[in-house]
Amino acid sequence: MISLFKQFESAGILGINRRIGEFILPNNPRKFYPLVDDKWKTAELARQFHVPMPKHYGRKDTFGGIQKTKEMVIDHPGFVVKPANGGMGNGILVITKSEKLENGKVLYHKSDGRVLLEKELNHHISGILSGLYSLDGNSDTCILQERLECHPFFQEISFRGIPDIRVIVYLGYPVMAMLRLPTKESGGRANLHQGALGVGVDLSSGTLTHAVCNDKLVLFHPDTKQTLSGRIIPYWNLILEMASRCFDMSNLGYLGVDIVLDEKRGPLLLEMNARPGLGIQIANRMGLVSRLQIVERIVNAADEPQERVHRMLREL
Structure with missing residues (x-):
């Protein structure tokens, strides 16, 4: 068992306890949790920061x-x-x-x-x-x-519901991303706990990489039978900048940002999460630790969202 933990540690896998102790507790003051836990308050905040959301x-x-x-x-x-x-x-x-x-x-x-x-x-x-x-x-x-209309990019590879893009943001810098695709099992909802598909995304280009469903690696969508790797998510830089801006909105240093693509309106903020899960590491086949360490090395409090995105991508 000890050797298994050592393997995870050497691979840079972020575990639950370390996520809480080193990243959530020091960087996410409890007084700001209601801003992301209450979706109505999130919408009010988004209006103030001119971040588009579903009506x-x-x-x-x-x-x-x-x-x-x-x-x-x-x-x-x-x-x-x-x-x-x-x-x-x-x-x-x-x-x-x-x-x-x-x-x-x-x-x-x-x-x-x-x-x-x-x-x-x-x-x-x-x-x-x-x-x-x-x-x-x-x-x-x-x-x-x-209710949003699915962007054409997803019509071939998703089952019914609206997919979303989860971006992990640390101190305002996007560090890892995952596309979540609804399945028949998930009832058309983009939630991994209910059987949705998680697809890793190359942070530099928005290109889909590896896919996982129910913690198992898969090569194609179980319902549409479409292969996923190699496809490039549209509006990618805008998505990363929007995710980065959520740091300024929420005052939370470690958060998950969920963004959807509407057919007519483009990227929209769906919600923010002060306790994002760790399954994104499985979908990307890599640990979060090295990415978080990059941010700690390059962080600049004066950076605007666009600058934070560019600074992070230059390091990858």
């Missing part, structure tokens, strides 16, 4: 307001329901279209092909408000958000 149609704070959900999204047949304080994709519903029935009720079509009755949607929102999906188990707020 919010409204929020539900009380059980009494649940029955008015239908009116809130009447002009938006496709929308997303999510807990403000949720994590790991739990509690998120993606509605692709709404269908009004003869009795006046509404039928909601989900991204995984299944349908929800109006009362079922309201019941799900009730669960969100009860804190069923919140990070701390306390009562929560439900957000009704714009």
Whole structure:
């Protein structure tokens, strides 16, 4: 067992304890966690820093307001329901279209092909408000958000839902990135814990490299059967600059930034994470430690986001 740990250490693999002790605790003051844990507060912050995000149609704070959900999204047949304080994709519903029935009720079509009755949607929102999906188990707020249209780059290689790009940012410098592709198993959601595909990304060019699904290396998407390596993500420099800017927004020194590509609007900030997971190392087949050490060597507090990106890429 000791030799196994030595192998991980020599390969520069960042473990959970070291991630917390050396990078999260010293660089992420607890007082700033609500800015990233609460997606509504994140959206307000993004507006101040002119970082584009999906539009919010409204929020539900009380059980009494649940029955008015239908009116809130009447002009938006496709929308997303999510807990403000949720994590790991739990509690998120993606509605692709709404269908009004003869009795006046509404039928909601989900991204995984299944349908929800109006009362079922309201019941799900009730669960969100009860804190069923919140990070701390306390009562929560439900957000009704714009449903994005998948960028053409992903239409061939993704299954139904909207993929996202996770970028690990340390002291404002992007250090590693991964593309997360929805699968049938994940229900169209880009969450690795639910069976989504993680694909390593060459930080310098945005080129897809290795892929992993359920912690196993794969050569192609299990549902679309498309190979992934060699494809280049569009807007790559803009994505890295946006991720870098999130350091200035959040005041968190070690964070995960999730960005989506909309067909019309391009890169949009989906959310930030103060405790990003370590699976990104598997997808990239390399450890985070060496990248984090680069940042500690080159960090310059005066750098703007664009300068931080360029400085980091020159070191790779």
